[in-house]
Amino acid sequence: MRSILDILIKHNHWFLFLLLEGISFVLIVCFNNYQKATMFTSANSIAGNIYSAITDVDSYFGLKTENRTLVDHNNELINEVESLKARLREYEDSASIASIGNARNNDGFYYKTARVVNSSINKVDNYITLDKGIMQGVDNQMGVFNSKGVIGVTFTSSDNFTVVLPLLNSKSIISCKVNDNTLCTLKWDGKDIRHSYLIDLPRYELFEMGDTVYTSGFSSIFPAGIPLGRIEKLEDSADGQSYRARVELFVDFADIDNVFVVGHSNREEQEKLEEGIY
Amino acid sequence: MTSKTLIRTRNFVLLALAQVIIFSQIHLFGYATACIFAIFLLKLPRHTTQNEMIIWGFLFGIVTDMFCNTPGIHSAAATAMAFSRKYILAAFTHKGLPDDFIPGVKSLKWGGYLVYAIICVSIFYAVLFPLEVFAVRHFTTLLISTAGSTALTMLFVVVAEFFSPNR
Numbered sequence: 506m507r508s509i510l511d512i513l514i515k516h517n518h519w520f521l522f523l524l525l526e527g528i529s530f531v532l533i534v535c536f537n538n539y540q541k542a543t544m545f546t547s548a549n550s551i552a553g554n555i556y557s558a559i560t561d562v563d564s565y566f567g568l569k570t571e572n573r574t575l576v577d578h579n580n581e582l583i584n585e586v587e588s589l590k591a592r593l594r595e596y597e598d599s600a601s602i603a604s605i606g607n608a609r610n611n612d613g614f615y616y617k618t619a620r621v622v623n624s625s626i627n628k629v630d631n632y633i634t635l636d637k638g639i640m641q642g643v644d645n646q647m648g649v650f651n652s653k654g655v656i657g658v659t660f661t662s663s664d665n666f667t668v669v670l671p672l673l674n675s676k677s678i679i680s681c682k683v684n685d686n687t688l689c690t691l692k693w694d695g696k697d698i699r700h701s702y703l704i705d706l707p708r709y710e711l712f713e714m715g716d717t718v719y720t721s722g723f724s725s726i727f728p729a730g731i732p733l734g735r736i737e738k739l740e741d742s743a744d745g746q747s748y749r750a751r752v753e754l755f756v757d758f759a760d761i762d763n764v765f766v767v768g769h770s771n772r773e774e775q776e777k778l779e780e781g782i783y
Numbered sequence: 784m785t786s787k788t789l790i791r792t793r794n795f796v797l798l799a800l801a802q803v804i805i806f807s808q809i810h811l812f813g814y815a816t817a818c819i820f821a822i823f824l825l826k827l828p829r830h831t832t833q834n835e836m837i838i839w840g841f842l843f844g845i846v847t848d849m850f851c852n853t854p855g856i857h858s859a860a861a862t863a864m865a866f867s868r869k870y871i872l873a874a875f876t877h878k879g880l881p882d883d884f885i886p887g888v889k890s891l892k893w894g895g896y897l898v899y900a901i902i903c904v905s906i907f908y909a910v911l912f913p914l915e916v917f918a919v920r921h922f923t924t925l926l927i928s929t930a931g932s933t934a935l936t937m938l939f940v941v942v943a944e945f946f947s948p949n950r
Contacts, residue, residue: 518833522866525841529862532848532855533914556850559804 594763598652614728617643617766622666626758629695631673633657635764638665648720648727648767654755655679655733656764658726667766672701672733673758681733682721683712691718691733691752698758701734706748712736718752725772798823799843803850806939814924815931820847821904822943824865829876830883833869840865853915860911867906875899888944900940904933 513520564571595618619641623634637643639662647659649669657671658679670677672693679691683703687710693701703718716736722729734752742749769775798820806817820843827836844858851857872886875895884890886899908929 518837518866521834521837522862525837525862526859529841529844529855529859533859534855555804 591763594652598763598765613725613770614767615770617641617768619643619649619667619764619766621761621764624671624758624761626673626698629675631671631758632660633669633671633761635659635667635669635766636665637766638662638667640664642768643667643766644768646726646772648731649764650727650731650767651756651761651764653732653757655720655727655731656756656758656761659766671758672754672756673698679727679733680721680724681718682729683716683718683736684710687712688721688723689718699754700737701752701754703736703750703752704742704747706739706750708747712739712748712750714738725769725775727767794823795839795842799846802843802847807847807851811931811935814928815935817932817935817939818847818904818907819936819939819943820861821864821900821907821936822940824861824868825900825903825940826885826887826947827868828883828885829872833866836865836868837862856911856914859914860907863910864903864907868903871899871902871906887947896944897937897941901933901937904936904940905929908932 598618599616617637619635619637621633622636625631625633633649633656635643635649643659644662645659645667649656649659649671655672657669657674657677660668660670662668672679672691675693675695677691677693680688681691681703682688683706687707689703689706691701692704706712714736718733718736720727720729720731720733732755734754736750737753738751740749740751802818802820806819810816823843824836824840827839840861840863841858844856844861847857847861848854875886875891875898880890886896888896890896891899912925912928912932
């Protein structure tokens with residue numbers, strides 16, 4: 506008996522070991538349910554406070570990546586805003602198309618949207634390139650305009666691109682009218698991108714400064730009534746036979762993005778009919 | 784004796800903080816997690832009583848558990864390691880050593896100390912990981928975790944040995 510006790514006392518660390526292992530296993534089995542584990546987990550206040558301090562420091566180290574993420578996100582949002590703006594502009598433009606269409610009773614004209622992919626404004630003969638071509642139904646001899654006014658006439662098309670002859674080209678001649686009845690022609694002098702000239706204005710007609718110039722609608726390129734600009738100054742033509750008017754153009758050619766292309770479904774028929782006569 | 788206990792308590796607090804704040808947060812490649820409080824248990828003098836050893840091990844385990852949300856797991860493993868240390872150390876003890884030596888490079892040489900440390904640390908992880916998954920999940924995963932964590936811990940054991948004042 507004595508010797509058994511001696512052995513037990515001598516090996517008391519075994520009991521301590523088994524006791525502590527037992528406690529550990531009880532903890533494992535009973536407290537792995539988090540709700541019961543507040544005492545021995547990070548939910549208690551000491552561990553919680555230390556952890557919040559760690560997190561504060563840790564978040565400081567994360568600032569660089571955080572910043573990067575924010576910049577990226579910002580960039581994404583800017584792009585989104587831009588694309589939404591572009592779409593809004595498109596819708597606004599289609600709204601104005603709709604009003605034009607209604608006014609014109611929409612006889613035979615159809616519209617396409619396009620984007621400007623390239624343009625020049627600093628030459629005597631400027632051109633604009635659009636991102637739509639024959640495949641998208643954009644061909645030569647179609648009118649191009651945006652929400653502000655007329656831009657030009659398509660000139661040549663490839664499968665997916667179209668070159669436009671804008672008002673800012675010495676070869677561009679647009680038939681237009683002032684005061685609903687006076688026919689005249691708009692021609693650029695190659696100098697100022699904000700202004701163009703109405704030539705061959707008959708002397709018997711009366712014009713006022715600020716009268717708006719519209720497309721005539723007599724060619725099958727543009728429907729009638731799309732604005733071009735406003736008369737700013739009347740002067741004599743070089744030969745003195747007629748008037749010449751300086752027109753302030755509505756379209757800012759330095760800033761065009763989305764445009765509309767208007768075509769006429771019966772243009773070829775009309776041209777064929779007129780061919781032998783004019 | 785009292786000053787020794789004070790120093791030990793200070794070391795305990797510092798190592799425990801380092802463990803829960805830094806080392807328990809690092810999971811290298813998803814497998815290896817270092818356990819630096821093992822250094823404290825490895826470096827206790829040879830004649831530390833088994834009871835004291837076991838209690839130190841249990842305390843380290845329970846503190847780590849508190850912070851890692853693993854009640855009982857670290858304490859079971861650390862207690863097992865503390866308990867078995869005496870028997871492992873006995874295998875490396877030879878006659879030329881003073882009676883109450885501190886295990887280290889100075890007393891056991893590099894080879895002896897490293898093997899002793901590797902065995903102790905592997906025991907710790909060999910208990911820890913099976914308890915953690917509480918099932919023989921993937922035997923190979925357990926093996927990789929144990930080997931990886933042991934290697935990582937050994938790295939710190941070696942580094943600590945270089946900075947140890949009485950190696």
